[in-house]
Amino acid sequence: MSEAEISVGSKRKSRGSNNHGNSSNATNHVKRHSISLNQPVVTELAPECSAGIRVTFRDITAAAYRTKSGIQKTPLVKSGALSSILGLELYLKKEYELRTGSFKERGARNALLKLSEEERKVGVIAASAGNHALALAYHGGQLDITVTVVMPVVAPIMKISQCQEMGANVIVHGATIAEAKDHAMIIKEKGGQIYINGYDHPDIIAGQGTIGLEICSQVEDIDAIIVPVGGAGLIAGVAVAAKNMNPDVKIIGVEAMRCMSYTEALKAGKPVRAASHVSLADGLAVPTVGLNAFVTAQPLVDKIVTVSEKAIALAILRLIEMEKAVVEGSGVVGLAALLDGLLPELKGKKVVTILCGGNIDTTVLGRCLERGLAADGRLLSFTVVVKDAPGGMNSLTQVLTESGASIKDILHERAWLLEDVFAVRVRCMVETRNSDHTEKVKNILSRKFRHVEFIGMSDHSTDTLQGP
Ligand SMILES: Cc1ncc(COP(=O)(O)O)c(C=O)c1O
Numbered sequence: 001m002s003e004a005e006i007s008v009g010s011k012r013k014s015r016g017s018n019n020h021g022n023s024s025n026a027t028n029h030v031k032r033h034s035i036s037l038n039q040p041v042v043t044e045l046a047p048e049c050s051a052g053i054r055v056t057f058r059d060i061t062a063a064a065y066r067t068k069s070g071i072q073k074t075p076l077v078k079s080g081a082l083s084s085i086l087g088l089e090l091y092l093k094k095e096y097e098l099r100t101g102s103f104k105e106r107g108a109r110n111a112l113l114k115l116s117e118e119e120r121k122v123g124v125i126a127a128s129a130g131n132h133a134l135a136l137a138y139h140g141g142q143l144d145i146t147v148t149v150v151m152p153v154v155a156p157i158m159k160i161s162q163c164q165e166m167g168a169n170v171i172v173h174g175a176t177i178a179e180a181k182d183h184a185m186i187i188k189e190k191g192g193q194i195y196i197n198g199y200d201h202p203d204i205i206a207g208q209g210t211i212g213l214e215i216c217s218q219v220e221d222i223d224a225i226i227v228p229v230g231g232a233g234l235i236a237g238v239a240v241a242a243k244n245m246n247p248d249v250k251i252i253g254v255e256a257m258r259c260m261s262y263t264e265a266l267k268a269g270k271p272v273r274a275a276s277h278v279s280l281a282d283g284l285a286v287p288t289v290g291l292n293a294f295v296t297a298q299p300l301v302d303k304i305v306t307v308s309e310k311a312i313a314l315a316i317l318r319l320i321e322m323e324k325a326v327v328e329g330s331g332v333v334g335l336a337a338l339l340d341g342l343l344p345e346l347k348g349k350k351v352v353t354i355l356c357g358g359n360i361d362t363t364v365l366g367r368c369l370e371r372g373l374a375a376d377g378r379l380l381s382f383t384v385v386v387k388d389a390p391g392g393m394n395s396l397t398q399v400l401t402e403s404g405a406s407i408k409d410i411l412h413e414r415a416w417l418l419e420d421v422f423a424v425r426v427r428c429m430v431e432t433r434n435s436d437h438t439e440k441v442k443n444i445l446s447r448k449f450r451h452v453e454f455i456g457m458s459d460h461s462t463d464t465l466q467g468p
Pocket of ligand 1: 232
């Protein structure tokens with residue numbers, strides 16, 4: 001076993017030779033996989049993903065019929081609060097309400113139901129950091145099909161254990177999703193499982209397209225549907241479904257600025273590898289869009305925009321505060337684009353955005369909220385020099401109390417203040433009501449103290465949330 005490969009485990013007793021489940025000690029079951037890292041890296045795609053297949057409206061309606069008993073219809077709800085701040089009629093398609101927390105179930109169930117009897121017996125394999133793995137694991141369990149998922153070491157622990165709970169054989173391998181995929185291909189060569197690409201398999205794209213059918217049947221006369229774009233399977237399916245039902249509807253894709261693979265594909269006229277960096281929208285960090293997805297989507301997509309990390313964090317915060325909805329980074333990019341003013345042509349229009357997933361780690365959510373507050377101008381970070389004597393600190397807290405700011409963090413830094421041993425530099429983070437209030441607090445601090453320096457993210461610059 002390579003160092004990057006952690007375990008293979010399943011908690012479900014399932015059919016076929018991949019059954020490692022055991023009812024008494026299933027939770028402790030860990031099987032070491034026999035494939036070594038010395039084997040050549042397999043990079044080719046599954047045959048269905050290298051052909052440039054255009055998914056049709058008929059594929060999607062067939063997928064809707066096929067999956068209707070296993071996938072519940074998700075709500076499409078008008079948001080009064082967001083509509084009024086955005087100056088348009090905004091409808092939210094709540095895909096995060098599906099059993100495993102994302103739209104990926106639609107494609108996964110469709111692909112599993114399309115397997116032949118023989119294929120069902122050998123089972124399926126996929127590489128995924130989260131939502132596709134969860135969807136396959138759950139529906140594989142429902143349909144009694146053995147599912148193996150290869151997840152990169154960066155996959156959230158919670159998602160890894162959920163996949164195991166749902167009965168999948170989970171192999172944690174590789175630093176990136178690309179490495180996990182190479183490994184899955186090696187396993188497939190030996191075991192003969194069917195590889196199911198999470199964004200480019202035609203049956204996956206057709207399944208995702210059922211969202212478009214639902215949207216058009218739930219609200220009439222929609223002007224635009226805003227769709228998150230990663231590998232582009234979702235936008236491809238939704239575009240085919242929606243444009244067939246209403247040719248006037250605009251399809252707008254949104255990518256994370258930290259991985260602009262669709263934009264790069266548009267420039268090159270074909271899928272090419274784009275730079276990909278860690279993003280709050282982890283599900284969208286796919287360096288190369290799928291070929292089938294691209295040839296299906298490209299003639300139908302009207303516009304693509306990209307959003308910053310700061311806009312994503314702010315959209316997560318707005319959905320929690322205004323809609324009481326917890327949505328992951330990849331699922332909020334449509335709202336992020338609207339809030340960031342990237343789609344001014346939609347003012348006064350009837351717009352749907354797909355909230356495609358809600359699987360966000362609690363720790364990441366905490367970080368997002370803090371960054372969202374900062375991006376919203378509701379956190380102010382500064383250093384100030386006060387007397388290092390009784391009453392010194394009081395002079396600062398009194399000013400803050402009077403200005404209505406609430407202290408979140410405070411730290412004394414004596415060692416670096418060399419010029420005055422009777423003074424201390426205090427590093428402080430305070431919470432304010434809004435960006436106007438932040439400006440007021442800044443003015444008061446500047447008036448009351450000679451040495452104040454403002455730092456952090458309240459300057460509204462676009463790159464303040466971007467790391468390496
Ligand atoms: C929550 C969420 N939204 C959007 C996407 C993007 O879908 P696609 O890769 O089909 O473009 C993903 C992909 O994993 C996702 O998990």
